[in-house]
Amino acid sequence: MINKLIAKIQKTQAPIVVGLDPAMKFIPGHIQKKAFAEYGETLRGAAEAVWLYNKAIIDAVYDLIPAVKPQIAMYEQFGVEGLIVFQKTVEYCKKKDLVVIGDVKRGDIGSTSEAYAAGHLGQVQVGNTMCRGFDEDFATVNPYLGSDGVQPFLKVCKEEKKGIFVLVKTSNPSSGEFQDRLVEAADGSGGKRPLYEIVGEQVAAWGAECMGDSYSYVGAVVGATYPEQGRILRAIMPKAFILVPGYGAQGGKGADLVHFFNEDGLGAIVNSSRGIIAAYRQEQYASYGEENFADASRAAVLAMKEDIAQALAARTKGA
């Protein structure tokens, strides 16, 4: 799947993933009205609004991008009804030949991570039959529990040729609270390095077991909001694809992103969620009007693609 992701990035010339994080406040009034008319102001009604919104955006942008990243929390908040639409969204995107990164940030003790890995990336045995649950292409994984919480994902990645992105340095303001803490080197040298570097090294080690053609099935999440850490982590994990959240609404800009990429122009895929799906609410795209929110999303994808291409071109010129 990492090979497919790379091939699609090269074909679309867009190292971009659209975050399908359909918070209710982003969903245009006319869509909410239509959904509530059918199912009432209920969890089902909310889920239907999410689905109509997602579908319109996917239809408007799928040919421009390699991948989408639905954030499961935005569906899970509506309980089972929301998760039905999460699954429907995953299936629809796969039919459109998009790579689907389930932003689930799961991670637990071994036997439990096994269940998460099976449910999101693999298969579960029911009697003598193998069944698939949510069946995304990639999942995001939280490393706090250490290797035995990650190994079950690696096993499924190998079997299914799928992938994971492990949280290393997240995009949020307080990510440094634990991730930046200076940690004593295990070699007794007295050296000290931030925790995210230690986690990054572990990502590289896990990834060495599961290589695709040029990059590993095991990638990392590093926030666009921390470009300097991105540069360091790029060097620590040369074969890990980096999923970069935090572009746009969270403050990251194209010029901040160049260090996340390798010299081959690959190695990173940049996520934008509300910057794309709620583009119609930005001044820049206001002329589209709320009714044409999906066209605004398309314009925002094109602008993001251009911003990143320019930043990468400027780097090449500078070098």
Added chain:
Amino acid sequence: MINKLIAKIQKTQAPIVVGLDPAMKFIPGHIQKKAFAEYGETLRGAAEAVWLYNKAIIDAVYDLIPAVKPQIAMYEQFGVEGLIVFQKTVEYCKKKDLVVIGDVKRGDIGSTSEAYAAGHLGQVQVGNTMCRGFDEDFATVNPYLGSDGVQPFLKVCKEEKKGIFVLVKTSNPSSGEFQDRLVEAADGSGGKRPLYEIVGEQVAAWGAECMGDSYSYVGAVVGATYPEQGRILRAIMPKAFILVPGYGAQGGKGADLVHFFNEDGLGAIVNSSRGIIAAYRQEQYASYGEENFADASRAAVLAMKEDIAQALAARTKGA
């Protein structure tokens, strides 16, 4: 809800939570057969088997215990069908007046944690209507993203008088890989302490904002398999209830548990999952037979209660 949990622990004299982690291999053959006869070897069939199994165990033990802890991964592996049964299990346990700890280990950037907190503990706004998703009483939370990933849970805990247990030192063998790393003190003193202590201090700080009568709404997860760390963390977080997994199947024993409790005999609740729900597979309870698996679970709860009571009594005598 922390007050209710404590009142129920005092009433049942059992600081015990039964982990409802219904892995397929634990479910007796006759239950699987019945479920598959109705729904086939499908995700629906698997979910039905889980439901029949859970219900029998809950009916057999609910009067002995204060709380249950369904591990959502064991349901999520069966996709939407599994999550329907997760919800059904939560509802059924609440009807039996059990406190429900959703073992979901969620945690994300602020806006996303907000959605998780709403979906698991709080309410979501749909139009002008407030709706509830899974609606557990407590949830487990992963701290790797720092305070802004936890604050949305605190907000909902205050509004709903519910609670969280934050992962501090997990029970699994590789938990030390990151959690035990020695971290430089923030005060520049040159002192070094393991990361779990830093996280524990933060739990105490978060918890001070949300106090129940004697304990905080913010608890911690510390594995029974690490009794020495339990003692240290008990002192660092005196007002945090500690959820202690790892008893029984993972290797923790009653005598290991005493340091997790405060002098008031409170402050900890010990989880056992397969040790209770799959008791019928242990030599000790084999005489019940597979058909009577729920009776074996009841016997295992009584034995666990006795084991912990003896360990606590021995401590009091020793003191």
